[in-house]
Amino acid sequence: MSAKPEAVRINAEGIAAPAAAPVAGAAFKGLLGVLVLVGIAGFAAGISSGNADRVWQAYLVNFLVWIGIAQGGVVLSAAYYLTQGRWAGATQYRLAEAFAGFIPLGFVLFWGLYFGRTMIFPWVLHPIPQKAAWLNTPFLFARDGIGLLVMTVLSLALVRASRRPEATAWQRNSADIEMPPPTLRKIAPALGIAFTVVYSLIAFDLVMSLAPVWRSTLFGWYFFGGAFWSAIVAIALTAVILRARLGEHNVLRDPTVLHDIGKMVFAFSIFWIYLVFAQYIVIWYGDIPTETFFIVQRVYYMPWKAISYAVVFLMWVIPFVGLIGVRPKKTPAILGAISLGGIIGVWLERYLLVVPSLSLHTIPFGWVEVLITLGFFGAFMLCSLPGLDLVAAAATSEWQEGHE
Numbered sequence: 001m002s003a004k005p006e007a008v009r010i011n012a013e014g015i016a017a018p019a020a021a022p023v024a025g026a027a028f029k030g031l032l033g034v035l036v037l038v039g040i041a042g043f044a045a046g047i048s049s050g051n052a053d054r055v056w057q058a059y060l061v062n063f064l065v066w067i068g069i070a071q072g073g074v075v076l077s078a079a080y081y082l083t084q085g086r087w088a089g090a091t092q093y094r095l096a097e098a099f100a101g102f103i104p105l106g107f108v109l110f111w112g113l114y115f116g117r118t119m120i121f122p123w124v125l126h127p128i129p130q131k132a133a134w135l136n137t138p139f140l141f142a143r144d145g146i147g148l149l150v151m152t153v154l155s156l157a158l159v160r161a162s163r164r165p166e167a168t169a170w171q172r173n174s175a176d177i178e179m180p181p182p183t184l185r186k187i188a189p190a191l192g193i194a195f196t197v198v199y200s201l202i203a204f205d206l207v208m209s210l211a212p213v214w215r216s217t218l219f220g221w222y223f224f225g226g227a228f229w230s231a232i233v234a235i236a237l238t239a240v241i242l243r244a245r246l247g248e249h250n251v252l253r254d255p256t257v258l259h260d261i262g263k264m265v266f267a268f269s270i271f272w273i274y275l276v277f278a279q280y281i282v283i284w285y286g287d288i289p290t291e292t293f294f295i296v297q298r299v300y301y302m303p304w305k306a307i308s309y310a311v312v313f314l315m316w317v318i319p320f321v322g323l324i325g326v327r328p329k330k331t332p333a334i335l336g337a338i339s340l341g342g343i344i345g346v347w348l349e350r351y352l353l354v355v356p357s358l359s360l361h362t363i364p365f366g367w368v369e370v371l372i373t374l375g376f377f378g379a380f381m382l383c384s385l386p387g388l389d390l391v392a393a394a395a396t397s398e399w400q401e402g403h404e
Contacts, residue, residue, distance in 0.1 A: 023245070023388040032378040032385075039375010046368040056116030057355050058369040060206065062376035063113070064350045065230070067106035068199075069343075070099040070380070072231025074155040075195045077162060078188035086174040088257045091394045093162055093171050095235045098387035100159045102380050107152045113206075114141055120358070123212050135212060140205050147198035154191045161187060163390070172398065199224035210357035214294040218282070222275040226349060229268045229315070233342035236261045240336035242391060250395040255330040262329025265339060269319040273312070297356055303363050304356050307348055314345025347373075 024032075046055035077096035079085075085092070114137075118124050123135045133139075161167060161183045170180055179185060200220025208219055216222075239261055243252035251257060283291045298304045319338050328334045355364065 023242070023392050024385050029382070029385070032382045035374045035378025036382065037375075039372050039378060042368060042371025042375060046372070051368050052116070053119045053358065054364045054366075054368045055372065056113075056119040057358055057364065058372040059116065060113060060120055061347070061351050061354050061369075062373055063106065063109055064202075064206065064354070065347050066102060066376050066380045067109075068227030068346070068350075069230045069234045070102040070106060070384075071151060071155065071195065071199070072228040073097060073099045073235060074103070074158060075192060075228060076231055076235070078158060078191045081162075081180045081184050081188040082192065084177070084180070086171055087260050088251060088254075089174070089394070089398045090168050090171040091251050091257070091391065091398055092260075094387070094391040094394045095239060096231070097159045097162060098238060098391050099231070099234065099380070099384045100155055101383035101385075101387055103152050103155050105379060105383055107148050110145065110148055111141070121209060122358075123209065128212055131212060135209055140209075144202060144205050147194075147201055150194055151191075151198050154187060154194055158184065158187045158191055172401070196220075196224060199227060207353050210354060211294055213290050215291065216279060216283070216294075218275065218279045222279055223353075225268075225272055225275050226315075226346060229265075229272050230343065230346040232261075232264050232268055233339040233346070236265050236335055237339040237343065238388070238391070240332045240339065242388070242395065243332055246392055246395055249399050250392075251398040252395050253399070258332065258335055259326065259329045262323050262335050265319055265335070265342070266323040266329070269316050269323075269342075273316040273320075276312075276316075294357075297360070298352055303361075304352065307352050307363075311345050311349045311352060314341045315349065 043055055043059070046052065046058075073096045077093050080093060080096065088095075113120065117137055121135075121137075121140075123131070124137060128135060161181065162171075164181070166181050167184060170178065180188075200223065203220045203223030207223065208214060208216070236258075239252050239258060243250065243258070246252065280295060283295055286292075299308050318341055322334060322338045323329050
């Protein structure tokens with residue numbers, strides 16, 4: 001990454017500050033392009049080498065991880081509007097919306113799962129008569145595709161409206177109690193409601209149906225709660241990186257901004273573990289075999305037991321202990337390290353939800369999974385670079401306005 005300013009502006013104090021700061025140079029964009037090609041090559045090599053099952057499992061895991069981060073970020077922006085949150089001005093909105101560029105690509109990548117359906121969904125080759133009305137290929141891809149299309153349209157509409165001048169002016173003025181622009185007052189609640197419905201549906205269809213005998217009515221909440229938290233930790237890590245990359249003259253240097261982001265990482269980590277416990281305790285005291293096997297396999301038996309403990313540590317124990325005080329939330333190294341660990345934890349958690357249903361006794365992890373993950377990461381970052389440039393521009397311009 002680079003942070004070479006396109007222009008400078010002299011504020012009232014005579015201090016030269018960048019007017020805009022592109023986040024990535026040509027070399028970094030080229031590297032991301034290489035990662036995408038590596039992922040495509042890994043996908044093709046995995047298919048041709050007889051590892052098609054692992055290829056499609058890794059594809060599904062990474063789809064769930066990266067679309068969750070992108071979508072969760074836009075929903076966080078909607079939540080800001082619903083709560084009239086303006087503690088960091090326009091910068092906090094640009095941060096939340098930074099990854100929105102991946103949402104349309106995620107919609108396209110969803111349809112790729114159709115070609116791997118026989119490798120992913122056990123009920124395709126072995127139909128369950130009692131559930132055939134719900135678990136059938138045309139209906140699953142139709143309902144999930146429509147749901148993701150609705151989310152894509154609403155997300156792009158919110159981001160477009162959020163970047164208009166009247167919305168930006170409202171974001172930057174925290175001294176009044178004016179409501180957000182009317183368009184955003186309509187889109188934000190619609191997006192929040194659609195998120196809970198569609199991502200519950202995604203949880204049931206793309207995760208729960210991998211073990212079609214298992215059922216849990218709370219699983220949808222658990223799944224979209226994890227996606228929401230994954231966006232928060234990605235935003236926190238982005239804020240820490242840009243804070244350093246943009247130099248001294250940016251609003252992310254304000255300790256209160258990191259403090260507020262750190263509080264969200266802390267709070268929604270607790271919300272995530274609450275959902276984990278709420279789901280676990282009901283299954284535990286019910287002790288119904290069709291419910292317990294999903295938990296028992298992942299929590300009580302190796303090799304999956306170790307990953308389960310790692311997920312809990314990365315997504316709750318470390319954020320809770322590490323961010324319980326004020327100073328750690330304001331310390332970039334601590335907040336950044338915990339957020340990076342959180343992203344790793346989310347990837348492992350999605351892996352833990354998907355793969356044990358298809359691989360009971362071994363952990364299929366090797367070059368196939370690594371290359372496909374790198375490809376998804378490269379695509380995610382390439383799609384996010386325009387949004388990150390807007391974050392940089394907002395952070396520097398708001399610093400300038402505060403020092404005029």
